[in-house]
Amino acid sequence: MRILYDASRLMSRADRSAPTGVDRVCLAYAEWLLSRPDVTVIPVRGRKGRLVAVKGDWFRRFILDLRTRWNGAENASGDPAHEARLLAALTASTRPAASVISPPPEPVPARPAAKSRVFKQFFRSRHVAALPSADLYLNVGHTTLHDPAALHELETMGVERVVLIHDLIPVTHPEFCRPGDGDKHHDRVANTLRHASRIIVNSAYTGDELRAFASCEGLPQPPVHVAHLGLEPAFVAGEAVATTRPYFVHVGTIEARKNLAFLLALWRRLEERMGPDAPSLVLVGRYGWENEAVLDHLERSPNLRGLVHQASDVSDVLLTRLMRGARAVLAPSSVEGFDLPAVEARAMGVPLIASDIPPHRELTPDATLIDPLDGPGWIAAVELATRTAPKASTAYAAPDWPGHFDIVAQAIGLPAVSPLAGAPKGL
Template structure:
């Protein structure tokens, strides 16, 4: 009899109507596809329903995986969002800074109509069996201790991924209440999970420090860098006649984008018509008012800096390959997938000098996230003379999952 793996698909099903994924969404999809491809296990997709873990319809789940993969990867020669960005970056006249052309149907309301009516009516979990395991990589099932505790009572081993501890270590960058919520989540994982996967040694260090402060024992913890989608694994750039830079990520306080836009205004004052463009690719998150003020009201930045969202992987890779550099001025990160993607493609990267960047992209141009003059110098130098990215050995999903399999006791 094949061992049974309960895969928590709750977040993936909730996000399946989105036109583009966040970093955590990418991880959820990668794990879903990895488990689905294994013939030596039986995968049971599960989700939280009224604070209890329930099995969801497997046919609906498999269909959603295929639909999400097609939408997020993208195979069009050029999307509507990308066409708008190309016009904005190469046009002779300045247009609006906020583009955000949304392709396709908008996301359904009410949390995807409660994740398509709890994935077409949920059902009880299968009875416990030898070797049964539970895997959650989306921070789901951590809002109550009951789920992991119940799995333990059933003899089901649990593996949880913790992506970062930013709401705990840097609550000033997060929504009110996020610190207490994430504190509970991490505490529950430490108390009840059999194993914890993290995405970097930095996150592992933060997790162990949290456990020490809370006097909690730590289950086995394994730092395994995340993999990259195939479109980001081939080196090569597509130089643009009009120089521009790209930032990829949710527009929120910890990304340090108000600082970046202040720098861009200063660049415009210094360089005039030679000022490079800047594209912010990402949805709006928490505390983005300062960024919106720059984009909507600064005459110096109008039409010079652009914000868009909803790019497929193919479109995003093309945009990044044409940039003078990808910029990542974050104050704190747990992993920073776009920075790693830039290095993997051979696109120059200018990033903040923070622990996770020193760990994962040390060959990039690293500048302290508060060093305005240092950032101005790096940006102007890259505009005047296109930099050359160093050689880089990127992490892959194949290597990631080999390590995960060995960690949780599945055949490699």
């Protein structure tokens, strides 16, 4: 099978030392396709409303490089000294005088002084040549979809179109997103429903939201396949950060829908109630949209000083050690489509305290689930976990990539297990 794989998002992430959840999915799909000798992979990217082919030999090296850097095999941290300060703060016998916090991102200049590595990647494609013939187009990164031209052209060519929709949050909860993101994502989802042959979703909840959107908008409903996302190899039992003082971890972009201002208000109350026995909190994630309230807490609250820490970029190696050593991973989000860190925590056997929302009920039913606005309930759960280390259920069956790709293979007409052995074709 000849598959056009949309690599637009991965190419735009070339300079990142730490991936987002969607980035991980895009990389996993690229590796899966390249591993199958019964698939010829044709990497493409979007350019001005159409798709252009990316040089195959370069793409193969690019994927190998991303895996190496995102696995932490190289020095994946943007600031190794920052990681060292974070570990020193957590392992100190007494509460440090100051928190360890990544500086907020600098404003993006209107005209970068030099071409970045990301910019240069866009010259690794053939701008003029027509797309090679193919059987199927696969898009798992939401890129290119806001403009219907590429999907429409593929439909006209008789190429099957398969799209993975991660969530509908910008449409259903635009208040948590950048201005304009709701309209843009509305177009992505509507174009997908109009022109995709079939759609993959990461949870039954996302599938329900997609069908509700299609019904409300009067749009076609292609076949929808629910395939829970798999986990990276690092997110299994292993070495943990050892500390004398208990700590908790939140993993995810610092943005409004993650409910972190609420969480930090709880931490201030915990500090007032527990004094020197109050646990530490580590926020692992990049600064996102509408993070001012979180920054105000981190930078100005004397109650949180030396108690709450934040790190924007850490390698998978350190991230998993931090999660394993925590009393619990916290996931107080107001809304999610899948919530990969919550699933990763349970896969590692780490206790999880999470908001009582549909994706958590679907994916982590044995976690401690609390309404995302129930302040007293959250305080009681964290205080109990601080004083008595909780034990997570060992019966959790984590979703995995082989299971995910079995569903995808069936959906697109490939054998669940590749019938051949040998090196990947097509690059």
